[in-house]
Amino acid sequence: MKLVSVFVGVVLGGMVSVQASELHLLGLKINHSQMGNIDALWQDGRYYISLTDLSSLDTTAQEQADGWHFDTPLGRTVLASDDVVVWQNMPYLSFDALRKLGIGATYSPSDLHIHLMRATLPKSQKTPTNLPKITHFPSKFGVQGVHFDTQMTGNDSSWRYGYNLDAFGYAMGGSWGVATAKDNRQKTVLDNAYWAYATDQTAIRLGSSSTPFETMTGVDLAYSNANIKRHLTPYLDGKTSSLLNTDIHDLQHIKGVGVAGGVAKLRINGVAVATVQSLLDGRYEFLNLDMSAIDRQSLIEVAIFDTPYAQIPVSIQTISLGRRESRVATDELLVQAGLGRVGVFDDKGADAGYAKFAYGVNNKLSINAGASKNTHKNAKDKPTLWQVGANIAPNRYTNIVLDYKSSGNYRLDTNYERTHWRGNYRYSRYNHQTHHHFGLYYTPNHDTHLSITQDDNQTNIYARTRINDHMSHDVQYRSKDDYWRYRISQDYPTGKFASTYAYSIDPDKHHLSSSHRLSYHTTLQNHLQMARTKSQDKIPVLLASSVQHRLSDNQSVSLGVSWQNLTNQIGFDGSWQYHTQNGMSLGAGYRHGTVSNGFDGRLNGREMGRQSGEWFLRLSLNAYKPPASLPKLGRYTATNSTNGQAVITLTHDDNANKSAYEQMFFDVNGRLTSASTLSQDNNKSTYLLDLPKGVHKIGLDGRDLPIQYALPAQAVAKIAPRLPTHINWHISQTYGIRGRLSLGVGQVALWQNNHKIATTQSDTDGYFFFDKLPTGTYTVQASGHQPKQVVVSDDYVVGVVLTSNEEQ
Numbered sequence: 001m002k003l004v005s006v007f008v009g010v011v012l013g014g015m016v017s018v019q020a021s022e023l024h025l026l027g028l029k030i031n032h033s034q035m036g037n038i039d040a041l042w043q044d045g046r047y048y049i050s051l052t053d054l055s056s057l058d059t060t061a062q063e064q065a066d067g068w069h070f071d072t073p074l075g076r077t078v079l080a081s082d083d084v085v086v087w088q089n090m091p092y093l094s095f096d097a098l099r100k101l102g103i104g105a106t107y108s109p110s111d112l113h114i115h116l117m118r119a120t121l122p123k124s125q126k127t128p129t130n131l132p133k134i135t136h137f138p139s140k141f142g143v144q145g146v147h148f149d150t151q152m153t154g155n156d157s158s159w160r161y162g163y164n165l166d167a168f169g170y171a172m173g174g175s176w177g178v179a180t181a182k183d184n185r186q187k188t189v190l191d192n193a194y195w196a197y198a199t200d201q202t203a204i205r206l207g208s209s210s211t212p213f214e215t216m217t218g219v220d221l222a223y224s225n226a227n228i229k230r231h232l233t234p235y236l237d238g239k240t241s242s243l244l245n246t247d248i249h250d251l252q253h254i255k256g257v258g259v260a261g262g263v264a265k266l267r268i269n270g271v272a273v274a275t276v277q278s279l280l281d282g283r284y285e286f287l288n289l290d291m292s293a294i295d296r297q298s299l300i301e302v303a304i305f306d307t308p309y310a311q312i313p314v315s316i317q318t319i320s321l322g323r324r325e326s327r328v329a330t331d332e333l334l335v336q337a338g339l340g341r342v343g344v345f346d347d348k349g350a351d352a353g354y355a356k357f358a359y360g361v362n363n364k365l366s367i368n369a370g371a372s373k374n375t376h377k378n379a380k381d382k383p384t385l386w387q388v389g390a391n392i393a394p395n396r397y398t399n400i401v402l403d404y405k406s407s408g409n410y411r412l413d414t415n416y417e418r419t420h421w422r423g424n425y426r427y428s429r430y431n432h433q434t435h436h437h438f439g440l441y442y443t444p445n446h447d448t449h450l451s452i453t454q455d456d457n458q459t460n461i462y463a464r465t466r467i468n469d470h471m472s473h474d475v476q477y478r479s480k481d482d483y484w485r486y487r488i489s490q491d492y493p494t495g496k497f498a499s500t501y502a503y504s505i506d507p508d509k510h511h512l513s514s515s516h517r518l519s520y521h522t523t524l525q526n527h528l529q530m531a532r533t534k535s536q537d538k539i540p541v542l543l544a545s546s547v548q549h550r551l552s553d554n555q556s557v558s559l560g561v562s563w564q565n566l567t568n569q570i571g572f573d574g575s576w577q578y579h580t581q582n583g584m585s586l587g588a589g590y591r592h593g594t595v596s597n598g599f600d601g602r603l604n605g606r607e608m609g610r611q612s613g614e615w616f617l618r619l620s621l622n623a624y625k626p627p628a629s630l631p632k633l634g635r636y637t638a639t640n641s642t643n644g645q646a647v648i649t650l651t652h653d654d655n656a657n658k659s660a661y662e663q664m665f666f667d668v669n670g671r672l673t674s675a676s677t678l679s680q681d682n683n684k685s686t687y688l689l690d691l692p693k694g695v696h697k698i699g700l701d702g703r704d705l706p707i708q709y710a711l712p713a714q715a716v717a718k719i720a721p722r723l724p725t726h727i728n729w730h731i732s733q734t735y736g737i738r739g740r741l742s743l744g745v746g747q748v749a750l751w752q753n754n755h756k757i758a759t760t761q762s763d764t765d766g767y768f769f770f771d772k773l774p775t776g777t778y779t780v781q782a783s784g785h786q787p788k789q790v791v792v793s794d795d796y797v798v799g800v801v802l803t804s805n806e807e808q
Contacts, residue, residue: 021087027113030057031309040114041085041092047107047114048085048092057118059101061091074102074119074261077280102261102280104307117307119261119277132716134695138644138723143169145237145624145636153616160184166192166238168636169625170723173197179238190345192241203228205243208344211336213354213372213385215241218340226332229642237636244336251329252321252363254286258304259314265303268294277308291323296396296417322393325401326366328358342374351375356387366391408432420444447472483507508532521550541565554580562593569593583633585620627688627724629679644719646689646698647678648727652709661685665701667714672701691719700729710734710772734772735792739800741766741782748802751779 021043028035035056041048051061059072068079068091083097095105104117150163162183169176174197182188194207205220220243222228231244258264264284266274278284284302294300300321303313328334335357343349356370371386389403401413411428426437439453447466453459457480464474473488487504497517504511512528524547531540546560555578562571571593579585592613624636627647650661661680664687666673675687689698699714712729719725741748741762748768750758762768762782770778773792781787785802 026107027111028053028116029113030116030118032115038114041087043085043087046094048087048094049098049105049114051084051091051093054093057103057116059103063091070101072101072280074277074280077101100260100280102278104261117261117309119263119308132695132697134716134718136715136717136725136727138173138718138720138725139170141169141171142627142724143167143625145169145622146631147238147623147635148621149619151616151618153614155614164191168237168240171195173720173723175236175722177236177238177240192239192344194240196236196243198228198232201225201228203232203243208241209243209338209340210241211338211354211372212356212370214342214352214374215344216338216340216342216352217345217349218338218352220336220338220340222334222336224328224332224334226329228334231327231334246327248292248325249327249329250291250324251288251332252291252324253330254289254300254302254319254321254363256284256302256317257282258284258302259306262304262306262310262314263308265305265313267301267303269299270301272303278304288329289321291321296323297419320396322364322396323399324360324364324366324391324393325399326358326360326391327368328360328366330360330363332360334358364393523548535566538566554578580633583622583635585618587618588616590615626678627686627726629686642721643690643692644721645724646691646696646717646719646727647724648675648687648689648698648729650685650687650700651728651730652683652685652732663704665703667697667699667701669697693719693721695719698727700731705731706733708733708735732774734774735794736769736771736773736796737778737780737790737792737800738767738769738796738798739780739788739802741768741785741802742804743784746782746784748780748782751781752776 021041023039024042024047025037026040026047028038038049038053041050054061057072059070061068061070063069063081063084066078067081068084070077070079077100079097079100083093083100085092085094093101095107098105098116102119106115107113108115146165146167148163148165150161152159152161154160160183162181164179164181166177166179168178172195174195176195177192178190178194179192180188181191192208194205194209196203196205198204201224203222206218208215208217209220211220222231222244224231230249231247233240233242233245254266256264258278260278260280260282262278262282264276264278264286265272266276266286266289274286276284276286286302300319302317302319304315304317305312306314335355337353337355339353340351341347341349342352352372352374354370354372356368358366358368360366367388367390369386369388371384373384375383385406387403387405389401392400392402394400397416397418399415401411404410409428409430411426413424413426413428415424416422420443422439422441422443424437424439426435428435428437435456437453437455439451442450449462449464451460451462459477459479461477462474464472466472470491470493471489473486475487476483476485478484483506485504485506487502489500489502492499492501497519499517500515502511502513509532510530514526516524516526518524525545527542527544529542529544533539542562542564544560544562546558548556548558550556555576557576558574560573563569571591573589573591575587575589577585577587621633622635623631623633625631627645648664648666650664652661661677663674663676664685666675666687666689668689668691673689675689678686678688680686695716695718697714698717700711702709702711705711709731712731715727715729717725717727737750739748744762744766745764746762746766748760748762749756750760750770750773757778758770760768760770770780775792775794778790778792779787780790780800780802782802785804788800788802790797790800
């Protein structure tokens with residue numbers, strides 16, 4: 001439908017060509033949804049859309065001196081004045097100009113519609129101005145677990161005793177741990193003691209700490225501009241000795257330029273694993289791609305789509321990423337520093353301090369450096385030790401590690417891995433000695449492996465292959481002492497169980513062994529070793545046999561016997577083990593005349609006497625402290641490191657039905673959540689809710705409680721990682737009083753113990769009602785009426801009538 005026609009004269013070679021500018025009434029679809037009709041400008045053989053119609057796309061524009069300024073869901077941009085066509089004082093944009101705003105536009109003659117495709121980004125949620133007042137905070141201190149381990153060993157002439165004891169828990173928003181140890185040669189010593197606390201980017205540890213340079217007692221600090229928590233030691237107990245872990249965090253970024261307003265899809269081996277929206281300049285970013293979880297041979301691609309709803313990409317980019325052996329992600333800065341004394345709470349320890357940093361420059365390079373200073377007398381010549389290093393991944397197959405220390409130690413380590421081959425070369429200097437290492441490894445399949453290594457002047461060769469499903473053999477050679485060994489083994493199925501037979505030979509001995517699974521609970525092992533050379537005019541022979549039997553899920557015993565011909569002595573040993581799901585482990589045993597150090601073909605009588613008549617006793621205990629419960633046997637299991645717990649304790653009437661409290665429902669931020677009892681007795685039940693860090697509104701949902709129970713007020717609880725927040729609620733049976741004022745409408749007050757506790761207004765007929773009242777004696781008063789005492793015992797009280805003063 002043509003609404004307006006205007007003829008414009010254009011001079012072409014002395015001739016005037018007349019072109020029409022027209023408004024056409026066309027349909028509009030946005031992201032395939034019908035949005036009504038618009039007036040589109042037809043000019044120069046193409047359509048233009050007015051800025052007024054762009055308001056439906058959350059896009060606004062304003063003309064300024066340097067051009068047109070646009071505010072879109074993808075950000076702000078400036079278009080030149082040439083990109084905007086003004087017709088009859090109305091600005092219009094061509095389809096090409098819309099693309100610069102992240103909007104794809106096409107015209108469909110078949111249905112006379114303009115189709116617009118635009119990005120839809122989630123709008124940022126503004127923080128509410130009126131935050132609820134927090135009523136419950138995380139606990140300040142608590143014990144979470146204890147571990148005790150002791151061992152006693154002895155023989156006919158002496159005995160030895162030692163133990164280790166450690167405990168851990170939380171305090172002041174952080175974690176603490178302490179560990180002690182003792183043996184018969186020393187007094188009880190403090191092995192570890194610390195308190196640690198972390199935010200999203202910083203962490204601190206007070207007490208003893210194993211640092212990148214040495215163990216010291218003092219303060220240890222760490223900072224990451226990304227996320228410090230992925231560098232923290234994941235499990236904290238009494239033996240945790242360091243603030244940060246040494247894990248490899250090869251997290252890389254993929255950045256590029258696609259289509260403005262389009263999308264980019266990251267594909268690994270043809271499967272899309274992530275999708276991001278391109279901005280107005282076409283830029284896209286995939287952050288923190290974990291390369292340690294991706295095979296080196298994987299095909300990594302980024303597919304570019306011009307609109308969020310497009311099915312066919314406009315281009316596909318192949319990405320080449322390396323495998324860095326780095327602690328930091330790309331663009332991440334990790335800093336660690338400490339100050340204190342060398343040793344674990346050692347008054348004689350030297351003063352020390354250090355600082356170290358690591359930075360991921362890009363996907364192919366990370367650097368690190370550090371320095372430490374020690375005032376120990378042995379460090380006077382070189383009181384300051386510094387170190388620099390780098391990790392380089394030029395491609396997906398190669399990795400290079402460089403490290404240099406001011407002490408003169410250095411290391412160059414190169415690794416190459418491709419398909420079935422892997423090779424590495426290391427050149428290093430340590431304690432004034434230079435070392436070379438070369439290794440070549442070939443693994444064509446799961447059944448075959450070959451390796452050749454050269455360490456300085458020593459060559460090692462190893463090969464292993466599986467002949468069939470039941471038989472395999474391997475060979476080993478070591479040039480240093482001209483040692484070699486050949487071994488062959490076979491699995492032999494016998495009904496439900498299997499037996500394994502093995503034979504090996506080396507320069508010193510023949511070794512024949514067998515293992516038989518006699519039942520689900522019993523295993524028998526046998527060994528025959530025979531030397532290849534004589535000793536004392538005899539060929540040394542050793543026979544040994546042992547049986548392991550599981551008495552129950554918690555108990556097992558083992559018995560062994562051995563004989564060797566040089567001394568014609570028989571040795572035996574036996575042990576008993578009892579354990580209860582990581583809570584307790586108890587073991588005892590005795591051995592006499594057994595060969596504990598193996599058999600090398602040069603057996604003599606003295607080796608038999610070393611273990612003659614030796615006994616041992618071991619005891620290990622683990623206990624943990626659940627919130628609001630007594631300690632229990634078992635190993636403490638840490639929850640999600642970013643989550644905390646709301647521990648809710650309900651106290652209720654003694655005669656309440658216990659079954660009604662076995663499962664309780666709670667309203668958590670408007671969502672119904674159920675929890676089973678953590679502990680329960682006649683008048684108290686405890687529940688545990690695992691919640692993420694933050695502030696949560698928690699209420700009791702009384703759907704399973706009798707109607708006469710009043711619900712407690714809603715709690716606003718602050719939840720911190722790994723810490724419990726205790727909420728104590730008391731619920732009791734409540735009743736009510738219903739009555740009538742003889743004079744009709746009026747205000748009624750309820751008193752108890754000379755205190756006004758409630759007021760209400762009667763209806764037009766004079767009836768009033770007080771609800772949620774516990775048992776007790778109350779006084780009902782109203783103006784112009786005589787007060788009346790009411791006793792509430794175990795039911796609602798009705799029929800209470802207040803007579804007027806005149807009637808009295």
